[in-house]
Amino acid sequence: MKIAMVGAGYVGLVTGVCLADFGHDVVCVDNDRTKIEALRRGEIPIYEPGLAELVKANVAAGRLVFSDDLAAAARAAEVIFVAVGTPSRRGDGHADLRYVHAVARDIAASVEGFTVVVTKSTVPVGTGDEVAAIIAAANPEADVAVVSNPEFLREGAAIEDFKRPDRIVVGLEDERARAVMNEVYRPLYLNQAPLMFTGRRTAELIKYAANAFLAMKVTFINEIADLCERTGADAQQVARGIGLDKRIGPKFLHAGPGFGGSCFPKDTLALVKIGQDNESPMRLVETTIAINDQRKRAMSRRVVAACGGEVRGKTIGVLGLTFKPNTDDMRDAPSIDIIRGLLDRGAQVVAYDPQGMDAARSVIEGIAYAESAYAVAEGADALVLITEWNEFRSLDLDRLKAAMQVPVFVDLRNVYRPEEMARNGFHYVGIGRPA
Numbered sequence: 196m197k198i199a200m201v202g203a204g205y206v207g208l209v210t211g212v213c214l215a216d217f218g219h220d221v222v223c224v225d226n227d228r229t230k231i232e233a234l235r236r237g238e239i240p241i242y243e244p245g246l247a248e249l250v251k252a253n254v255a256a257g258r259l260v261f262s263d264d265l266a267a268a269a270r271a272a273e274v275i276f277v278a279v280g281t282p283s284r285r286g287d288g289h290a291d292l293r294y295v296h297a298v299a300r301d302i303a304a305s306v307e308g309f310t311v312v313v314t315k316s317t318v319p320v321g322t323g324d325e326v327a328a329i330i331a332a333a334n335p336e337a338d339v340a341v342v343s344n345p346e347f348l349r350e351g352a353a354i355e356d357f358k359r360p361d362r363i364v365v366g367l368e369d370e371r372a373r374a375v376m377n378e379v380y381r382p383l384y385l386n387q388a389p390l391m392f393t394g395r396r397t398a399e400l401i402k403y404a405a406n407a408f409l410a411m412k413v414t415f416i417n418e419i420a421d422l423c424e425r426t427g428a429d430a431q432q433v434a435r436g437i438g439l440d441k442r443i444g445p446k447f448l449h450a451g452p453g454f455g456g457s458c459f460p461k462d463t464l465a466l467v468k469i470g471q472d473n474e475s476p477m478r479l480v481e482t483t484i485a486i487n488d489q490r491k492r493a494m495s496r497r498v499v500a501a502c503g504g505e506v507r508g509k510t511i512g513v514l515g516l517t518f519k520p521n522t523d524d525m526r527d528a529p530s531i532d533i534i535r536g537l538l539d540r541g542a543q544v545v546a547y548d549p550q551g552m553d554a555a556r557s558v559i560e561g562i563a564y565a566e567s568a569y570a571v572a573e574g575a576d577a578l579v580l581i582t583e584w585n586e587f588r589s590l591d592l593d594r595l596k597a598a599m600q601v602p603v604f605v606d607l608r609n610v611y612r613p614e615e616m617a618r619n620g621f622h623y624v625g626i627g628r629p630a
């Protein structure tokens with residue numbers, strides 16, 4: 196099929212290259228010329244495992260091209276995916292649909308023949324109707340079916356998630372789109388991924404409901420972890436004990452410093468707004484957001500407590516800055532609040548992250564950066580592990596301890612075992628474990 200992917204950001208790029216890898220002809224369009232030129236040179240603007248190799252292979256095979264000419268791409272395409280950003284609108288938390296609307300107008304001006312327009316961006320319920328109305332108003336001749344096809348990719352595992360999805364959700368109102376979407380995802384039948392067809396508004400809501408539920412699940416185990424600390428129970432064992440119940444399931448029960456990233460914070464906020472607009476309050480989600488915000492700040496107090504109640508003039512080493520491993524994404528990363536809390540209390544902070552330091556420089560001011568975990572440990576009064584990158588899982592503990600001024604280790608991801616750390620002479624603080 197001939198596919199145009201509008202928006203060469205995270206979602207657009209991953210989806211575009213994976214569709215090309217299925218054998219479709221894909222043009223990834225973006226109005227940022229510099230980005231398109233860089234992509235043509237084979238430079239990938241984001242860090243995502245496997246993405247660069249897949250882009251290279253599909254460009255070489257002639258199935259994937261990059262362009263800033265939306266009109267030409269829209270004219271030639273049978274299917275146009277819209278994967279432009281929907282950031283939180285400043286001030287009110289609503290999803291900002293400016294880019295989606297603008298693309299709808301551009302598409303209307305150029306489409307030829309029956310075309311399926313698919314929103315991939317996470318958009319509030321009813322946006323598909325708006326897109327259809329914008330296209331119809333701008334070009335009454337345009338023959339389009341607007342479909343909602345939300346993405347469920349995780350950063351750091353996006354290509355794997357694309358190729359082996361738990362499900363694909365397609366929301367449509369025009370039956371002609373069903374055969375087209377079946378064809379787009381045909382290669383996935385081999386993996387027996389269920390393709391679920393729903394109404395358009397239902398598909399739009401499934402996306403928000405899924406992310407909000409996952410954010411709630413993480414927040415639930417985080418609160419249980421706090422309770423475990425007070426009661427002498429072990430949160431990891433509680434998580435396993437409840438997760439073995441198939442109705443609950445074992446995933447997303449890893450207690451930590453709170454959720455971050457480009458999706459959960461933005462989507463939970465947007466769902467609350469959708470609820471308010473429709474006089475159907477999302478109270479569990481509202482509470483989840485509040486608990487998570489407090490939690491990120493509480494993590495810096497945990498570090499202060501581990502340092503004996505005072506960090507003024509002390510050097511705190513931070514391991515991991517990105518909101519999770521295998522990404523360079525710093526958006527809403529818990530590290531930002533934790534580090535600010537430490538700086539406010541007069542600490543000096545030295546940090547290392549395998550991929551996130553460039554992005555971190557523009558969001559966190561007033562800290563120093565080091566080139567490895569051991570360099571961070573040099574002279575530190577405490578180490579805080581914030582992001583569970585693989586390279587932090589098997590650190591040489593003797594070397595680390597020898598480099599530190601005081602061997603305090605605050606492990607916000609429970610990467611290490613308390614007995615092991617005690618044996619190695621560390622004062623160790625984890626999450627949700629008996630002291």
Ligand code: UGA
Pocket residue numbers: 317346347348349350351406409413446447448449450451452453454455456457458459462518519
């Ligand atoms: C999330 C969803 O998992 C994807 O399905 C969805 O497509 C995506 O948002 C999106 O809407 O685009 P992502 O933000 O990449 O993906 O990251 P997750 O792996 O879901 O992690 C989110 C946050 O929860 C991270 O801060 C992570 O550290 C935290 N988390 C996750 C925990 O603290 N504990 C867990 O057990 C799981």
